[in-house]
Amino acid sequence: MKADSRNFALDLQPAQILRLRAASGVTIRCDSGVVWITQEGMERDDFLSAGGSICISSSGVTLVEAMGNAAANLTLRGSAAECAAGIFRARAAV
Numbered sequence: 001m002k003a004d005s006r007n008f009a010l011d012l013q014p015a016q017i018l019r020l021r022a023a024s025g026v027t028i029r030c031d032s033g034v035v036w037i038t039q040e041g042m043e044r045d046d047f048l049s050a051g052g053s054i055c056i057s058s059s060g061v062t063l064v065e066a067m068g069n070a071a072a073n074l075t076l077r078g079s080a081a082e083c084a085a086g087i088f089r090a091r092a093a094v
Helices: 080-084
Strands: 007-012 016-021 027-032 034-039 046-049 053-055 061-066 072-077 088-092
Touching: 007 016, 007 061, 027 034, 027 046, 034 072, 046 053
Parallel strands: none
Antiparallel strands: 007 072, 016 061, 016 088, 027 053, 027 072, 034 046, 034 061
């Protein structure tokens, strides 16, 4: 993961899950690949492909997973305070 004051570049491997907590207001942009996004309290899930983006509206848990057999490259945009709080955590799916 590479970071500047507001942007985080992240590569998600196939079946790897990014868990975001209290990420309301964070924007996720898919730079390559395809990702599935589900937000706690939302009735629908979202899929992003290269060039797509979404602003997280849930203050609960948001999960982002790389779909298919290819890695997904993401850029997350949020404030330095959000990043310092440790909302960005990635782990392999079980």
